[in-house]
Amino acid sequence: MITTNEQFENFIDDSDEWFAxxxxxxxxxxxxxxxxxxxxxxxxxxxxxxxxxxxxxxxxGHLRERERKLAETEYPRGRNYGRTSAGRASAGRASAGRAxxxxxxxxxxxxxxxxPLRPDDRxxxxxxxxxxxxxxxxxxxxxxxxxxxxxxxxxxxxxxVLVIGAMIVLRKGPSWPPSVATVQTEITTACQNPNVAxxxxxxxxxxxxxxxxxxxxxxxxxxxxNPGYADAKTGRKGLEPIAPAQGGQIAWSLNLHHPYDPLNPxxxxxxxxxxxxxxxxxxxxxxxxxxxxxxxxxxxxxDNCARYTGSSAIISRAGFPxxxxxPVTSQQGQGALVADVYQQWMPGxxxxxxxxxxxxxxxxxxxxxxQVQAILKTxxxxxx
Numbered sequence: 001m002i003t004t005n006e007q008f009e010n011f012i013d014d015s016d017e018w019f020a021x022x023x024x025x026x027x028x029x030x031x032x033x034x035x036x037x038x039x040x041x042x043x044x045x046x047x048x049x050x051x052x053x054x055x056x057x058x059x060x061g062h063l064r065e066r067e068r069k070l071a072e073t074e075y076p077r078g079r080n081y082g083r084t085s086a087g088r089a090s091a092g093r094a095s096a097g098r099a100x101x102x103x104x105x106x107x108x109x110x111x112x113x114x115x116p117l118r119p120d121d122r123x124x125x126x127x128x129x130x131x132x133x134x135x136x137x138x139x140x141x142x143x144x145x146x147x148x149x150x151x152x153x154x155x156x157x158x159x160x161v162l163v164i165g166a167m168i169v170l171r172k173g174p175s176w177p178p179s180v181a182t183v184q185t186e187i188t189t190a191c192q193n194p195n196v197a198x199x200x201x202x203x204x205x206x207x208x209x210x211x212x213x214x215x216x217x218x219x220x221x222x223x224x225x226n227p228g229y230a231d232a233k234t235g236r237k238g239l240e241p242i243a244p245a246q247g248g249q250i251a252w253s254l255n256l257h258h259p260y261d262p263l264n265p266x267x268x269x270x271x272x273x274x275x276x277x278x279x280x281x282x283x284x285x286x287x288x289x290x291x292x293x294x295x296x297x298x299x300x301x302x303d304n305c306a307r308y309t310g311s312s313a314i315i316s317r318a319g320f321p322x323x324x325x326x327p328v329t330s331q332q333g334q335g336a337l338v339a340d341v342y343q344q345w346m347p348g349x350x351x352x353x354x355x356x357x358x359x360x361x362x363x364x365x366x367x368x369x370x371q372v373q374a375i376l377k378t379x380x381x382x383x384x
Contacts (some may be wrong), residue, residue: 005371053116056344093340174368177376179225183216183239183265189330190215196277198297199319203281205328205337206273214276214338214366215240215269222346224379227265238262240272247271272345279344280337282321292319299324308333 043089089249190196191207205211216225219239223229227239234241242250243260250271253262261267282297302312305324310333313325328337339354339363346353356375363369 027337135203166355174373176367177220180216181219183219183225183269186239186265187212187215187269190273193270195252196280198274198277198283199253200284200319201281201297201323203277203297203299203323204273205280206276211334211362213361214341215272217338217357217360217364218262218276218342218345219269220271220360220379221342221353225234227268228263238268239265240268242268242271251273275345276341281323284319293321294319294321297323298344299328302379304337306338307336327383331362335359 071357097174187207194208197198206214219225222236222241223239225239229239229241230237233243237244242262246263247268248260251267254274256267256269256270260271262271278295278297280297280299281299283295285293285295287293292360298315299308300322302314306312306316308328309324309326309330310313311324311326314322315325317321328334335358339351340357342354342357343349343351356378359369359371360375363372366372
């Protein structure tokens with residue numbers, strides 16, 4: 001009975017040592033995995049040439065160390081998972097040589113005798129050796145964005161650029177009042193009448209390709225582009241406000257195929273175009289005695305020509321009003337001419353109003369100009 005108890009106690013002691021050894025193996029394996037992971041991270045961050053040099057220098061020693069650890073793992077020293085008959089008969093727990101069990105029916109063999117390491121010693125060594133702070137594992141692939149990610153990022157950036165560009169291009173900025181577009185269409189129709197040019201000089205500034213904006217600028221400044229405009233004080237009516245009697249006299253020279261109507265926008269524009277051209281280039285009328293009567297225009301004065309063209313030279317012909325020898329082509333010269341025309345078209349208009357008309361004319365393609373925006377806020381309302 002005593003022998004059986006001793007064998008049972010020896011079996012329990014052997015099992016405790018076996019489980020302790022398993023626990024130490026797991027700890028060692030965890031340490032090895034952690035060190036291997038950190039070494040892989042360091043290799044991925046170091047230059048290739050440095051990794052190759054360290055691999056050449058430490059390769060053989062590292063292999064020997066790995067072989068030693070594998071040998072210890074495979075054949076742990078100082079551990080006994082079973083006892084031979086000789087060992088049970090002669091020794092207890094402090095036996096120098098422990099036996100490892102063989103196959104179920106075969107004999108056990110002895111491991112070479114060495115001083116066994118206690119679990120406490122191995123744990124103490126593990127604590128003394130320490131463990132580096134572990135960092136999240138990152139593969140080499142994580143250091144370099146994959147090609148798919150680059151394509152996605154590039155496409156997103158390109159889309160953002162396109163959207164911003166479209167917003168800039170399509171952004172609605174300052175513009176002329178919507179009524180200007182309507183008047184421009186009506187000007188195209190009115191200027192198809194060849195009789196709007198001055199007689200006999202054929203000056204046609206009002207319907208010129210680059211100067212026809214004078215018509216909608218005048219309409220904007222006088223009636224706010226309202227074809228039904230009527231001024232109770234002066235009696236002027238229409239898109240280009242004019243006294244009906246005066247408008248009728250000018251309309252007679254236009255050879256209209258219908259009675260003149262001052263509230264008809266096209267009729268009003270035709271009359272205004274002919275009047276503006278006459279103001280600039282003058283006119284030749286037949287007097288009561290049947291002889292031609294020449295009425296000079298703005299270009300018939302040398303001083304004006306000097307302001308408009310930079311030259312005071314005048315071309316004079318019998319029966320014709322004088323004209324500037326040089327055409328009025330500069331923006332500054334055209335602006336000065338438009339201001340002078342406005343003061344004659346609208347008797348009583350001051351220099352400020354004339355200058356405002358000149359600014360609008362010169363900035364016909366730039367409604368965002370600060371001066372233009374300030375002038376537009378002072379436009380008269382319909383019926384005023």
